[in-house]
Amino acid sequence: MRNHRQDVVDRALDVLDRYGLADLTMRRLGTELGVRPSALYHHFDDKQSLLAAVADELLARGARPVAPGEWDARVTAICAGLREALLAYRDGAELVATVRAFGLGAAGPYDALRDALRGAGLDPALAGTAADTLLHFVLGHTLDEQTHLQAGSAGAIADDPRPGSDFALGLAIVVDGIRVRVSEAARR
């Protein structure tokens, strides 16, 4: 069927959104493209590389420009934009978390965060770790959020009350041991 690499990525994103990450298999994707699974290995070394490309495409589609300005406003905008991009596709957060788990992908948000944090005057090495921490948080939180959202939309019963849509929490973090300080909390 003479697919290009980009056709494969586009179709994979489509399969992801319609059937979920668990059903995004090489065999299924091949079928959707009218091609044997082995043909996919012409375009990608392995499934991990494919998923990394799909994750990056998902993030690219969700990318919104971040206005210059105060560094904390930029960090906020990057995190909010990332969250929105993840929620735009089924299992988006799980996909990106998976891809990051094997050390690939999501370089865009990472770099953007790191640069914004350097703009805050953070030591360059520290800015990298801080960017990782923020990504942990946004991915973890959005993963939960998306799991609950999808459970709600699939279940026979309506959502749990959804008590606002909460919360704030301040942390101060980490060492060889972990040192945590909850510095503020607010609800709205």
Add this chain to the structure above:
Amino acid sequence: MRNHRQDVVDRALDVLDRYGLADLTMRRLGTELGVRPSALYHHFDDKQSLLAAVADELLARGARPVAPGEWDARVTAICAGLREALLAYRDGAELVATVRAFGLGAAGPYDALRDALRGAGLDPALAGTAADTLLHFVLGHTLDEQTHLQAGSAGAIADDPRPGSDFALGLAIVVDGIRVRVSEAARR
């Protein structure tokens, strides 16, 4: 071979530590126990339940009593203890993160954190969300840490310099949009 449920859990933890999560399959575990894979389904409904039991066993083995006292010291001790428990077994962080992803396990640390945070005067519902956030952070951070540690110990080349052992970061977090504020940072 007349295994009890606990024998299966113990052996699974052993296989995890020796071969990693990817090689902890029902078939492999059966072989290690001298039993057909189907025999495992006498003890567990499915692999997810097995993994949940293994995760809880891992956490139970790593559990250390948390001294009463200031709530923030308790939160710190719980997080540090959790991290230590996760690092004590190969792929420990990945296992617990996986188990939590399908909504099971790690209830112990969660409850402990929630109770400590209530002790800080947090609204009960907020304390639950805050406990989730802390778990996100500790799991995410320890996952990275363990990945790098294991990569280092497996690689042909020695560790990257390991520049101290980093970092602190303050956050204030989340909503429908995500609002992040980096409130402090320090290195040592």
Add this chain to the structure above:
DNA sequence: ACCTGAACACCGTTCAAGT
């Protein structure tokens, strides 16, 4: 450049039947 056909070495899970 892109794909087929066929194989290899695996998975999780079910279920009737055995002891």
Add this chain to the structure above:
DNA sequence: ACCTGAACACCGTTCAAGT
């Protein structure tokens, strides 16, 4: 209570060969 034997419906990946 615990296990076997056999099957079902899948996986990711490789590779020579075709166009």
